[in-house]
Amino acid sequence: MAFYNHDSLKSELNQRGWRLTPQRETILQVLQRLPQGKHLSAEEIYNLLLHQQEQISLSTVYRTLHLLTKVGILRELELAEGHKHYEISAPSLYKHHHLVCLQCHKTFEFNDDSILKISQKQAMKEGVEMLDCQLTVHTVCIEALRKGWPALVATSWCCPRTNLGINSNSNSQKATLEEEEELPSIQ
Numbered sequence: 047m048a049f050y051n052h053d054s055l056k057s058e059l060n061q062r063g064w065r066l067t068p069q070r071e072t073i074l075q076v077l078q079r080l081p082q083g084k085h086l087s088a089e090e091i092y093n094l095l096l097h098q099q100e101q102i103s104l105s106t107v108y109r110t111l112h113l114l115t116k117v118g119i120l121r122e123l124e125l126a127e128g129h130k131h132y133e134i135s136a137p138s139l140y141k142h143h144h145l146v147c148l149q150c151h152k153t154f155e156f157n158d159d160s161i162l163k164i165s166q167k168q169a170m171k172e173g174v175e176m177l178d179c180q181l182t183v184h185t186v187c188i189e190a191l192r193k194g195w196p197a198l199v200a201t202s203w204c205c206p207r208t209n210l211g212i213n214s215n216s217n218s219q220k221a222t223l224e225e226e227e228e229l230p231s232i233q
Contacts, residue, residue, distance in 0.1 A: 052071065064113065064117065069102050072095070073095075080133070089104070095107070114132075124182065142155045143155070143158060144181070145185050147186055149195055149205065150205035189206060
C-alpha cells in the first residue's frame with residue numbers, strides 16, 4: 047500500500063529543506079511494500095537491502111530513518127525487542143496501537159478512538175500539540191502461557207504464531223527476513 051510516490055515524497059522533503067536522494071527513496075519503498083502490520087528495524091532494512099544487492103550503508107539507513115521520522119513520513123515504534131522499528135506514518139494508520147508478546151515478539155495492531163481522544167484532551171490541557179499517539183501493550187501470548195511462561199518455556203521453543211525460534215539471547219530472537227515471511231522486492 048503506497049502512500050508516497052516519487053513526486054509526493056520529493057515535495058514533502060523539499061518543503062522541509064531536504065532533498066530526495068535515491069537512498070531515501072529506496073528505503074521508503076521497502077517500508078511501503080511491507081504487509082500491513084509488519085514493522086522493520088534499521089538492521090532488518092539494511093539486511094533486506096543487502097539481500098537485494100542495494101549499495102546502501104547501515105549508517106545511511108539509520109540517518110534516513112531518523113530524518114523520515116523527524117519530518118513525519120515514518121513512525122518510530124519501540125516494541126519488545128529492545129530496538130526501534132519503523133512503519134509508514136499515514137493518516138489512516140495514525141490511530142493504531144500495538145499488542146506485543148514479550149516471548150515471541152508477535153505484534154498485533156488495534157484501533158481504539160478513545161485512546162486518541164484521551165491523548166488529544168491531555169495535550170490540549172497541557173497546551174501542547176499532539177504529533178502522534180501510540181500505545182504499546184506488552185503481553186504474553188497464550189501459547190507461551192500454556193508452556194509455563196516464564197520459567198518453563200524452553201530456550202529453543204518456537205511459537206506457532208510466528209515460526210520464530212526463541213532463545214534466551216536477545217540477538218538470536220530476531221529471525222532473518224526470509225524466515226519471517228517473503229517480503230516483496232523493491233525492484
